[in-house]
Amino acid sequence: MDTTQLLKGVLDLAVLAVLRDEDGYGYDILRRLRSAGLDEVGDASVYGTLRRLFQAGALTTYVVPSESGPHRKYYALNAAGRAQLAQSGKVWHGFAQTMQTLIGGEAA
Template structure:
């Protein structure tokens, strides 16, 4: 299923911080991991600028590693500030989803098809 590009843009930082909290990664590898998680329409051209913004904000740290299959790769990992930001953004996201569900009448996860 294709995701709304504007919605995806709004949660991209949350996704990147989440993926990189689990394991450091490089641009193409991060895109591959996100596509495997259901974001098939995610473009590399969207991810690289977002990684640069997160690094500039001190939420990610990078280093170069030699690659056997080409040029050195820039690997990213979350910083302590990035972990704290991930927690804050995660809370904000869950609050937003709950509010949207309240307005739209969506059933909470696990309550689909149950009547009151």
Template sequence: MGDEPQWPAQWMRGVLELCVLALVGEHETYGYEIVQRLRTAGFGQVKGGTLYAILLRLEEDGLIDSAWREGAGGPGRKYYLITDAGRAALGARRDNWAAFVATTSELLTTTGTEAR
């Protein structure tokens, strides 16, 4: 547990919604699975309150849908599935993110080199 990265909160706020939308875009999924996938990907432990606020916002924006399902021998789960509008938004946001990362990387690798 001590090896998990501690990303600055501002970075997490900027990218977490996009990452959640991308995970829901892969296949129908539920909250605990999303948290586990984010952790495995290197985002550390994302709190449930943070995740469910993002999922609610994405649903209110019409980018995902949700449905409760019976559990196999356990409690039911709320599953999330991307909508057509969500797929379109995900494509646009991925493109915008890639451009943002390229711009940021360029600036960070070409400025302030004399201070190293």
């Protein structure tokens, strides 16, 4: 099964989850997503998701100077982002449970 379409539907949730415990800059967030098993996630998709979540008010940003290259723009979850993560997590768990029931052949 091609996971590309599935990933598009859950990328916001995945990015919010990655930022739950620790702020991160773009490449760091991408690396964490891939380390978690989302190997097929694209750079442009993650950066676009970060911009969209920031514009929607779910993330804040700050810049940290770097001695070994350009300054890094860090993203942090704010109260609205934590609320979105909690709500989207509930929706995801319900959906995953429904799919498990369907796939497992159990009656709903």
